[in-house]
Amino acid sequence: MTELLKISLPDGSVREVEPGSTPADVAAAIGPGLAKAALAARVDGEVRDLGRPFEGDAALALITARDESDALELVRHDYAHVLAEAVQALWPGTQITFGPATDDGFYYDVMAPASREPFGMDDLPAIEEKMREIIKADKPLRREVWSRQQLIDKWEAEGEAFKAEWAKELPEDEELTVYWSGDDWLDMCRGPHLESTGKLDPQAFKLMRTAGAYWRGDQRNAQLTRIYGTGWLNKKQLNQHLHRLEEAAKRDHRKLGREMDLFHLQEEAHGSVFWHPKGYRIWRELEAYMRRKMDGGGYREIKTPQLMDVRQWTQSGHWGKYAENMFAVPDIVPEVDDAGEAEASPKVAADADWMAIKPMNCPAHVLVFKQGITSYRDLPIRLGEMGCCHRNEPHGALHGLMRVRQFTQDDAHIFCTEDQVVEEVRKFCALADSVYRDFGFSYHVKLALRPEKRFGSDADWDKAEQELRDAVAEAGMDNDEYGWEELPGEGAFYAPKLEWHLTDAIGRTWQVGTIQGDRVLPERLDATYVGEDGEKHRPVMLHRAIFGSYERFIGILIEHYAGRLPVWLAPVQAAVATIVSDSDDYAKEAVAKLEAAGIRVEGDLRNEKINYKVREHSLAKVPHLLVVGKREAEEGTVAMRTLGEKEQKVLPLDEAIAMLTQIATPPDLAG
RNA sequence: GCUGCUGUAGCUCAGUGGUAGAGCGCACCCUUGGUAAGGGUGAGGCCGAGAGUUCAAUUCUCUCCAGCAGCACCA
Numbered sequence: 001m002t003e004l005l006k007i008s009l010p011d012g013s014v015r016e017v018e019p020g021s022t023p024a025d026v027a028a029a030i031g032p033g034l035a036k037a038a039l040a041a042r043v044d045g046e047v048r049d050l051g052r053p054f055e056g057d058a059a060l061a062l063i064t065a066r067d068e069s070d071a072l073e074l075v076r077h078d079y080a081h082v083l084a085e086a087v088q089a090l091w092p093g094t095q096i097t098f099g100p101a102t103d104d105g106f107y108y109d110v111m112a113p114a115s116r117e118p119f120g121m122d123d124l125p126a127i128e129e130k131m132r133e134i135i136k137a138d139k140p141l142r143r144e145v146w147s148r149q150q151l152i153d154k155w156e157a158e159g160e161a162f163k164a165e166w167a168k169e170l171p172e173d174e175e176l177t178v179y180w181s182g183d184d185w186l187d188m189c190r191g192p193h194l195e196s197t198g199k200l201d202p203q204a205f206k207l208m209r210t211a212g213a214y215w216r217g218d219q220r221n222a223q224l225t226r227i228y229g230t231g232w233l234n235k236k237q238l239n240q241h242l243h244r245l246e247e248a249a250k251r252d253h254r255k256l257g258r259e260m261d262l263f264h265l266q267e268e269a270h271g272s273v274f275w276h277p278k279g280y281r282i283w284r285e286l287e288a289y290m291r292r293k294m295d296g297g298g299y300r301e302i303k304t305p306q307l308m309d310v311r312q313w314t315q316s317g318h319w320g321k322y323a324e325n326m327f328a329v330p331d332i333v334p335e336v337d338d339a340g341e342a343e344a345s346p347k348v349a350a351d352a353d354w355m356a357i358k359p360m361n362c363p364a365h366v367l368v369f370k371q372g373i374t375s376y377r378d379l380p381i382r383l384g385e386m387g388c389c390h391r392n393e394p395h396g397a398l399h400g401l402m403r404v405r406q407f408t409q410d411d412a413h414i415f416c417t418e419d420q421v422v423e424e425v426r427k428f429c430a431l432a433d434s435v436y437r438d439f440g441f442s443y444h445v446k447l448a449l450r451p452e453k454r455f456g457s458d459a460d461w462d463k464a465e466q467e468l469r470d471a472v473a474e475a476g477m478d479n480d481e482y483g484w485e486e487l488p489g490e491g492a493f494y495a496p497k498l499e500w501h502l503t504d505a506i507g508r509t510w511q512v513g514t515i516q517g518d519r520v521l522p523e524r525l526d527a528t529y530v531g532e533d534g535e536k537h538r539p540v541m542l543h544r545a546i547f548g549s550y551e552r553f554i555g556i557l558i559e560h561y562a563g564r565l566p567v568w569l570a571p572v573q574a575a576v577a578t579i580v581s582d583s584d585d586y587a588k589e590a591v592a593k594l595e596a597a598g599i600r601v602e603g604d605l606r607n608e609k610i611n612y613k614v615r616e617h618s619l620a621k622v623p624h625l626l627v628v629g630k631r632e633a634e635e636g637t638v639a640m641r642t643l644g645e646k647e648q649k650v651l652p653l654d655e656a657i658a659m660l661t662q663i664a665t666p667p668d669l670a671g
Numbered sequence: 672g673c674u675g676c677u678g679u680a681g682c683u684c685a686g687u688g689g690u691a692g693a694g695c696g697c698a699c700c701c702u703u704g705g706u707a708a709g710g711g712u713g714a715g716g717c718c719g720a721g722a723g724u725u726c727a728a729u730u731c732u733c734u735c736c737a738g739c740a741g742c743a744c745c746a
Contacts, residue, residue, distance in 0.1 A: 102741085211675045211741070226674080228741075258682075267719080267737050322746060360746085394672050394744055395737090403745075492746060511745095580703045607703080615707035629705060641706065648706065 006057040017054070024050040024195070027062050037064040039199060040074050040192050047074070049143055049192040065233045072233065076101035078141070078194050079131075079205050079231040084108045085185045086130035087227070091116065096187065097162045097215065097224060104241060105205070105230035109213050111162065112225060119225045124207040127227070131205070138198030139182035143191055146178050151188055162215055162222075163188065203235040206242070240507075247506045253558040254400040260563055260621060262571070263401070271398045271405030273551055278571035281600070282557075283550055285569050287386060289438075289666055290410050290547065297431050299384040299412050304364030306388065310354040316363040317524055319356070321493075325391045327357045361387035362518075362543060365413040366525045369539075374529040379539065380416035380424055386550075387411040401555030408550045414542040415527070421540050425471030425498070425515055428544055432500055432513045433475075435546050438667040439557065441502040444483025444509070445472060448490035448497045455494050455520050464517050465496045472498065494520040500546075504560040512548035512556070517541075563621045564643060568666045570600070575622045576638070577604040577613040579629035586633035590626065590653055597657045599664060618643060624660060 004016035007026055015026060023041030027034045027050065041048050042061040047070060054060075063070045080099030087110050088094050099108030112118050119127075146154075148170055155164035167188065170176055179193050180186045194200065206229060213226040232238040249255075257263050262279030265272075275283060294301065307329060313319040318326065331353040358364065365383050374381065388408045397403050414424050429445075436443050447468055450461045469478070478484045483501070491497055500513030518541045521527075528536040547553035557565065567573050574594060578587045584605050594601040602622075604613050610627060617625050626638040627648065638656050641648040651659075 107741090209675095209740080213674050213742095223674095226741090265738090270737065318746085325746080391745085396672060396674095396742080397744060398738090494746085577706090578703095579705055582703080609702095609704050609709065610706055611704085612708060613706085618707055625706085627706065631705085639706080646706085 005054050007054065008057075008059045010061045020053050022051050022053050023048070023060055023062060026060060034062060034064070038062045039064060039071050039194055042070070047192050049141075050195050052143060052192070068233070072231075073101050074192065074194060075200060075204075075233060076106040076231045078197070078200055079229060080106035080108050081141075081179070081181065081187055081189070081193070082131045082134050082197055082200065083127065083207075083227060083229060084110065084187060085134055085181055086127050087119070088185070089134075090126060090130050093159070095160050095162055097166075101231075102228075105208070105228065107226050107228045109215075109224040109226045111222065118210075118223075119227060120210055124210070124227070128205075128207050132202040134181070135197045135200045135202040137182070138196050140180070140196045141193040142180040143193070144178050144180065144186075146176055146188075148172055148176055151176060151178070201232075201234050204233060204238045205229055205231040206238060244506055244508070247562075248508070248559070251506070251559040251562045252400075253402075253555040256558050256563040257401070259619070260571075262558070265400070270395075271393065271403075273401060273404060273406070279554070281571040282554055282565065282569050285666070286547070286550060286553070289668060290386075290435075292666075292668055293431065293435060293546075294382075294384045294410075294412065297382070297427070298380075299382040301384045301386070302365070302368055304358075304361060304368065304385060304387070306357055306390075307355040308358065308364070310356050312363060312367075313356050315525065316366075316521065318359065318363070322359060325393065326359050327390050327392055329355045329357065331355050357390045358387075359389055359391045361385050361389065361409065361411045362413060362521055362541070363525060365411075366521060366527050366541070369413075369415050369527055370525070374415075374539075376417060376529055376531045376537070379529060380414050380420050382412055382414045384410075384412035401551045401558075404549075404551050407552065409545050410547040410550070411543075411545055414544065415522075415529075415539040416542065417529075417531075417537070418540060421467045421517055421542070422471045422474065424542055425468060425517070426474045428515050428542070429472060429475035429477055429498075432546050433477075434668075436500070436502060436513075439560070441504070441560070443503065443513075444485065444501045445477050446483070446499045446501060447472070447486045448492075448499055449486055449488045450496060451489050451491050451493060453493055454491070460519065461496070464519070467517060468496055468498050468515075492516060494518055495543075502556065504556065505562070508559075510552075510556050512553060513544075513546045514548075515542055515544040518543055564623070565621070567623050567660070567664045570621070570623050572602050572620070572622050573600045573664050574624040574626055574660055575602045575604050575613075575617045576626045576628060577610065577617065579610045579627065581605070581607070582630055583628045583633040587628050590628065590638065593653065594657055594660070597661050599657070599660050614641065626656060 005019055005021065006014050007017055008014045015029065017026060023043065024035065024038065027038040038050055040063045041050055042063055043054065043058050047063065063074070065071050077100070080101065083106065084096045084099055088096065091113055093113030093115065095111040097109040097111070099106060110119065148167060151167040151170070152164055155167055176188065177191060178186045178188045179191060181197060208228045208230055211226045211228065213224050215222045215224055230238065230241055232241060257279065260278060261276050262282065263273050263275045265274065291301065310319055310328065313326070330348045332348060335347070365385070368383060369381060386408055388406065390406050393403060393405055398405065416424050447465070449465055454461070472478045472484065495516040495518045497514050497516040499511050501509045501511050503509050519538070522538050522541050527539055527541070529539050531537045557569070576587045576590050576594070578584055587603055587605055591601050591603040604617070614625060621643060623643045625641040627641065628638055632638055632650070637650050637652050639648045639650045640656055
């Protein structure tokens with residue numbers, strides 16, 4: 001008698017199955033619906049093929065399209081294999097290498113046969129067609145364990161030099177697997193895969209582009225062609241994705257920033273932003289808004305140095321851990337020759353003192369906290385700063401306003417007692433919520449837990465993580481409505497962190513806000529307060545930001561609103577445009593009155609037709625266009641046209657001003 | 672930082688081994704027109720930087736810089 005295997009299911013039930021059974025058998029036993037929907041299985045936490053037998057008692061969770069991230073990963077991996085099979089079917093002699101899943105799809109690196117050019121965009125339609133044939137053929141994907149020598153022989157026999165090279169380096173003792181697609185094609189692969197190609201939706205993928213890539217990422221090696229595709233569970237998801245790409249391109253803040261004359265970037269200061277008057281107007285409105293929020297939240301604003309001696313950064317630990325991202329400046333006077341020209345590369349004496357530009361504000365805030373003696377009665381102390389920081393980011397990471405080398409944070413550090421942590425974090429949750437709602441963002445709150453490499457004992461981490469959990473629970477945000485989720489291993493090396501992920505108008509997410517409880521920096525920089533017992537105690541330091549950085553947040557806002565900023569943020573809130581020059585005087589009067597009422601207004605008295613003016617101001621995304629012709633000048637009215645609407649409304653100038661004043665009020669000041 | 676692509680007028684882009692072109696924008700003129708482009712004239716360029724090949728390089732080659740798309744990174 002063989003003993004039955006005990007398979008426990010997510011609902012807590014346990015099923016007993018014959019040895020040799022597979023997850024597919026269990027799915028079938030539960031019901032035909034599930035058997036059909038199942039894509040793969042999670043066995044003791046590891047994603048596996050449905051058809052791979054259990055090796056003993058196990059915990060089983062069946063993966064279906066509802067388990068979106070697992071399912072997508074599987075499907076994309078399968079698309080990659082089908083892609084490779086299709087390319088080889090179309091062009092025998094093509095060598096294949098690797099093909100993983102990516103964030104929105106998959107790619108495969110291949111080497112075209114010597115008889116033809118490298119693959120290009122023109123080849124993609126034919127490959128897609130062949131992939132659909134393979135999917136429709138519903139070829140079973142079958143796992144087999146092979147020996148290393150078997151693999152080497154197979155690849156060498158087929159002239160697959162890259163695969164053979166790789167196989168030779170595989171460890172002898174590990175279980176090596178291949179996957180068959182039907183009986184005529186196979187690739188070596190760790191898996192898992194779907195049961196057959198037919199489980200893929202032939203209408204849910206699209207090949208996007210080709211790019212060059214070197215074998216093993218080394219330019220001394222052969223050059224391969226990387227074929228990129230996007231892959232989804234169904235056609236609807238694919239279309240949504242393609243639509244998102246289109247929308248995103250239209251909303252691109254770099255394009256809108258130029259068109260709306262908000263800012264520019266240029267080589268000489270790459271990664272740093274030149275803000276134009278209109279862009280900086282948005283910044284100033286946001287800054288004024290955030291100051292009101294922080295003042296109201298009991299924060300006190302400070303300003304700290306850009307440059308500090310490297311000794312300070314050594315003590316804070318940044319010079320050791322973060323130096324590669326920091327800009328260092330020798331504390332010297334450049335030598336200038338008689339012509340008044342400095343050397344391009346001034347000599348720096350070996351014993352020169354070095355300063356570094358701050359990559360973050362925290363150490364300086366601790367230094368402010370440390371001035372004088374702080375009593376427990378003074379805590380919590382909340383120090384805020386619109387802190388301008390520089391980080392030398394990897395050059396390939398720079399991206400418009402979203403990733404820059406100079407940025408300004410809406411930063412603050414809260415120094416408090418152990419007992420005050422939960423309440424301070426809860427207050428921050430409420431503050432962040434009020435801000436994000438003012439911009440119409442929904443958001444998810446996530447807790448990033450301890451990483452592998454970290455400071456501090458497990459007991460400290462248990463405590464720190466639990467504090468954040470408790471605070472979120474008290475704020476009532478530890479639920480699905482707030483997308484509450486814990487992310488193991490994602491925390492900072494010194495502390496777990498809460499993260500706020502905004503969802504924008506087209507469904508993309510952006511991490512902006514954060515709060516972290518830090519016990520390391522107060523220790524390193526020896527921050528203390530005097531407790532009720534008259535002894536020195538270590539405060540907890542909470543690092544927090546809501547916008548994250550002004551640059552990035554403005555970039556997100558531009559894309560979120562597709563350039564049509566809410567009136568309170570719009571650089572130009574209204575334009576007064578004349579139809580005929582006879583109404584110039586009246587238009588000037590209207591502009592003056594609007595300005596006096598605090599409206600940001602421009603007059604457009606140019607000798608152009610009204611059609612032209614309407615088009616221009618619409619493209620410039622000015623929210624309100626006030627048109628004045630002979631009639632309006634005589635009657636003291638304006639014809640108001642609101643951006644995005646076709647109809648215009650004629651109303652007395654005074655009423656228009658009252659209305660604009662009202663809708664131009666920032667959300668936190670609106671009654 | 673890695674891979675691929677790109678760099679020509681303020682913007683979007685053509686083009687060529689013999690030092691350049693369009694549309695939009697800008698300036699001026701005509702036009703005073705009622706809700707998304709009225710017409711004309713004109714100005715504007717060290718063709719990203721450096722080196723090489725060549726009688727001759729914006730064009731070909733190499734190096735560097737920057738941008739774009741991915742990747743890695745984002746304390």
